[in-house]
Structure formats: structure tokens, C-alpha cells
Amino acid sequence: MGVRPLDLLDLDDLLSEQERDTRALARRVADDHVRPDVARWFEAGGAPVRELAIEFGKAGLFGMQLSGYGLGGSTAVSLGLACMELEAADSGVRSLVSVQGSLVMYAIWRYGSEEQKLAWLPELAAGRSIGCFGLAEPDHGSDPTGMSTRAGRDGDDWILDGVKTWIFNAPIADVAIIWAKAEKGVVGFVVPTDVAGFTTRDISDKMSLRASSTGEILLDGVRLPDSARLPGARSLMAPLSCLTEARLSIIWGVLGAARDCLDTALDYAATREQFGRPIAGFQLTQAKLADMTLELQKGFLLALHLGRRRDSMSGPLRPEQISVGKLNNVREALKIARQCRTIMGGNGILASYPVMRHASNLESVLTYEGTSEIHQLSIGQKLTGLNAFAR
Incomplete structure (x- = not known):
């Protein structure tokens, strides 16, 4: 068996021991509490969110990038790696962590009163409140x-x-x-x-x-x-800054869905035989796998660059920087999911494999917290100095 896609360039060498430990923790949480049942939850149209929230709270996954009030005070990169592992299990489960920690808790942490912070941040961090x-x-x-x-x-x-x-x-x-x-x-x-x-x-x-x-x-x-009232929020820039914070989790998270699809397709191709040999040995299959691995690694490097910048700054990244990350990584993750489905043929649509579920979920991630078109216009405005948004 060959190497895993993200091992091709030894990208783990770019991470600290603490970051790798956070990733391992999130992967264990996903393996223990999400993967065994997520296909059933998807089919049923719901998950036991409150039970999951308690487990995520025990692991310190909510608002882990925030400091004070009993919060983790971790790095944006550590949060991103955790989101990558959670979304490798399911986008909806990762969204729970992003919404709770990077939208709700961040809004209170940055714009709330001391009374609001004391009342809500510990409860939300523990998963006792949603x-x-x-x-x-x-x-x-x-x-x-x-x-x-x-x-x-x-x-x-x-x-x-x-x-x-x-x-x-x-x-x-x-x-x-x-x-x-x-x-x-x-x-x-x-x-x-x-x-x-x-x-x-x-x-x-x-x-x-x-x-x-x-x-x-x-x-x-x-x-x-x-x-x-949130006393520090005085304009539309307040909710938009919350979205900027949350989009970094998306940029990382979708890499998990893409990686899970690619790992599944690789394992499938190694054992699925046609014309007397595994389909992994055919040139067209290897070309697909190589191209998808290339995009996955590029997406990881982009997410890591943005995460490192966020950790070196006192405030959020610039909106156009986040737009580059969300536009590229979500778009490429969806392409990877679709391409993996082609490698798996008809079996790719079965619920016993995660690929079609990931592809379906990524269609929503492509839209929420800024459609591709909105992010294209954000980047275009920065490049040209001209506002193309309708007025």
C-alpha cells in the first residue's frame, strides 16, 4: 500500500507537537462518537446534538481558540486541525463546533458585556448550552x-x-x-x-x-x-467579523471531507478488480488520484498559511484573505468528492461508503457563510479597487 495523500510532502513536519496532539484528540472523538452512527443519522435526518455537544465540551473543542473564562486559549491552527478531523466524519458535525465556538461564543467573547461572558461562555464551552x-x-x-x-x-x-x-x-x-x-x-x-x-x-x-x-x-x-444587547457591536462589521472568524474553520474542515473521500477511493481502488487487476493500477485512475492529492495538499498549505497568519495577528484576517481560502478549499473539496465517486462507480453512491454523503454536505458548505460568487467578488474588489456588488 502506498502513502496517504497528506503524507506525500511530509506536511506533518510543519505542525507542532501540540497541534498534532489536538488533531489526534479530535480524531479520537470523531472515531468514538460520530463515525459509528453518522450514516444512520444522515439517513434519519438528525443527530443527537446535545449528547455530542457534551462530548465535544469534555474534549475542549468549543471555542478552543478563545482565551479567558475557562476557555482553551489554543491556536487557530489547532482549531483548524480539529475541524478537519471532525469534518472527515461529517460536515454537519464540524458545523456544530464552528457555529458554537466561532460564531456564538466569539460574538459574546468579542462584543459582549462581562455579565454576558460570565453567564454564557462557560456553559457553551462545556456543551451544556447550545x-x-x-x-x-x-x-x-x-x-x-x-x-x-x-x-x-x-x-x-x-x-x-x-x-x-x-x-x-x-x-x-x-x-x-x-x-x-x-x-x-x-x-x-x-x-x-x-x-x-x-x-x-x-x-x-x-x-x-x-x-x-x-x-x-x-x-x-x-x-x-x-x-x-451586545454592547461592543455597533455596526454590520460585528456580525461580518464573526463570519470571518468562522470561515477559517470551514477552510480547514472541508479538507477533512476531501481527505476522507480520497482515502476511501484509494482503498477501494486497491481492492476493486476489473480486467484482471486492481483499478488502482490503471493510468486513468492514477491520474485522478494524483490530481486530487495535489489539490488536497495545496488546500492544506493554504489553510496552514491563513491559520499561522491568524495566530500572529491581534485580530481577524482580512476578508479577502478568508475569501481566497473558502473559495478554493470548498470548491476543490467538492471536486474531489465527485471525482472519488467516479472511481468507485455505482458503489460510490452507497451509504456504506462516506463519499456521496460528503459530496452532498459539501454542496451546502459551498453556499453557507458566503457563496462562491460572493467570495469571487470580494477578491475581485480587492484586486481592482472597484465594488461589483449590486447597490
């Missing part, structure tokens, strides 16, 4: 500047009205980060989901990310005290 991040709306996905959700003052309180959709974990969340337009701009709130006027609807007929929970949030006259 969070969701309410930005996207039915008519405003790629263009959050047009959001319709409104926050108005009523004495010392705020009243929230609106609808959020495609919100990961919404049907089961204990707390929601809700973004709304107010008189002086975009504001964010930490909203307990049991407050009056807050309801959710499960989106159950999806054909992708089925081992996860996704839904709509309906806000009908939700009354909140001013203490629920």
Missing part, C-alpha cells in the same frame, strides 16, 4: 445590509420583530445571537430562546447536512432588557 447565530433572512442571505429584522426601543427595553432562516441549531438552541437593524445601525442581542415571542420551525426536508439541526427563527414582539 447556541445559534441569527443573521440570514428569507430575502437577505448574501446581502445582510438589507436585513428586515428590526429592533426598536420601548422605554428601557428593546422589541425585536423579524424572521431568520437557515439557522444552524435553531430548533434546539438555548441561546441565540440575533442581529437586527435599529435606528442607529445594526445591533446584536444575546437572546434566551425561552423568551416570549421567540419561536422556531425545523427545516426538515433538506437533502444535505442531514446529520444536523437547521431551522427558522420567528421574532414576534420579543421584549429584551438593554442588558441583552
